[in-house]
Amino acid sequence: MKTALVVGLAIMAQAAANTLLSKGMKIITSTPSFSSGFSPLMLAYALQSPFIWGGILLLIVYFACFLSAVSWTDLSLVLPVTALGYILDVVTGHYLLGEPVPPARWCGAVIIVCGVSLVSISGARNAGLRDEDRVRQGTAC
Secondary structure: OHHHHHHHHHHHHHHHHHHHHHHHHHHHHOOHHHOOOOOHHHHHHHOOOHHHHHHHHHHHHHHHHHHHHHHHOOHHHHHHHHOHHHHHHHHHHHHOOOOOOOHHHHHHHHHHHHHHHHHHHHHHHHHOOOHHHHHHHOOOO
């Protein structure tokens, strides 16, 4: 249960961080002096943005949650489940940032949900096995 809560928090933190970073960088690159590409001055300007700092802080929260989750359970379960953040990125990009999302991208998000569901089912099945049973079945290191 704690793993599910921490992974859920990680997913939400990562999606919110990506949204804030995207918003912050779009504001910065809309400035005429930064429209031509990256420069050290752009970096200095970005570090003054509350959107950028909010995104950085939320990525730190994500990383702390991710580290906790992989210390409690299999990486092969945690990493695919955190891919649900990609769906949240599509949703927040569309609804909060006003980005156009073509049907193919929505279909890709649905495919990710299906894949995460399969991984979660296999993770739940393996969670009930004792360590020696997992070794016998070849699902443990």
